[in-house]
Amino acid sequence: MNKNACVRKLLTKRFGEINPGSIDDYISRGGYDSLRKALAMSGGDIINEIKNSGLKGRGGAAFPTGLKMQAVKEAGGSPKYIICNADEGEPGNFKDRYLMENDPHQLIEGIIICAYATGIKHGYIFIRGEYARAAAMVEKALEQARIRGFLGDNILDAGFDFDIDVYTGAGSYVCGEEFALLVTIEGKSGRATYKPPFPTTCGLYNKPTQINNVETFCNIPHIIEMGGAEFSKIGTDSSKGTKLVCLSGNVVRPGLYEVVFGTSIKDIIYGLGGGIPNNREIKMIQLGGASGPVIPSDMSDLPLDYASMRENDLNFGSGAIIVMDERINVLDILKRIIGFFHHESCGKCTPCREGLAQTLILLDRFIEGVAVEKDLALLGILIETMSEASICGLGQAAPTAIKKVLQYFPEEFQSRIHATDSAAV
Ligand SMILES: Cc1cc2nc3c(=O)[nH]c(=O)nc-3n(C[C@H](O)[C@H](O)[C@H](O)COP(=O)(O)O)c2cc1C
């Protein structure tokens, strides 16, 4: 196959070409031109361009970014806030770190354009605590942007005042969830809450708040530069633009790849990733990260595309692809995944807090070969309850991998059911 067929460098085009610590390098490659262009437009026109582009949020839920901005702009209440979610706690994801470390001004420019469009004067970039290098790069870039007049009072003499603070997390996965993140900035303990209301009307300090992922904001300067209609020509009907993919696991060339939406998972693994070491077979592929679904290798022809994923009751979250070859022990992998979520659960709601603990006990019974048929039924009830009744996405998505193993690899559980007990139940 042609390994270049699916690659298009938009967000990563300056990676390795510029010194990310130099604002001059960024400017010399067209940086901040989109901000100048945007400042000559009305906020409404900018939002229309973003709507026309078809951009959907890259943080996992794929909500249309233009609609979110319009909701913030139209919401009553002042001041309003804009927040960049750079928590990136999902195991298997590292794209936001690369974006911040290799081209921090691209992110800052995207945030400033959105703030101008929605009439916001203050922003935060919430960076995962472990990302010390990324935080330092972003802080340095913010200072450079202030000195050059891209941040602060009367930006580029356009009569627009705006600045951004960096807030670093303290190592909690759930703080990537938007409400947990907001209350953390307010100085409270990071716990999710019921929705609605959504942050667009009732966010930071109960004020209208635009919150988007790093990759989402990084698309904005490109949309303004090429226009929404032109941007929307990249990708597929349901999925516009490019997607950063974090390829990891048993592949020859793991790493970060930027591909056009519609590229197949197989082309990413075999074309870009170089296939599986020693030509081993793939056992399963996890999409999106620890909270994502697993699929067998014969589904790897599926394109990276929101509609195709939805049709198959799948999703690719924020873009991780984790490849596991024939040597893995599926139940051990599930135990690790559930163990992670059990550790990260904030404990606020029973289905997640208790459900994860009970799931771990049940998984152990299968791993030890002492499970009986009714354990399988109980597992089914547990994971359904967690998905349906947990307050936030952590508990709702934690059992996704188990669900998909039950669907695509039922023998992994069936073969561990204790024969004698199974007959007796
Ligand atoms: C448990 C949990 C963790 C999350 N972690 C992140 C994260 O690290 N980064 C992120 O952008 N979104 C994360 N999200 C999604 C955010 O709540 C939110 O939907 C996203 O930041 C919105 O940005 P977008 O519209 O640009 O995708 C998480 C959601 C849940 C439920």
Ligand code: SF4
């Ligand atoms: S689902 Fe889990 S993480 Fe989310 S609120 Fe409930 S206990 Fe906390």
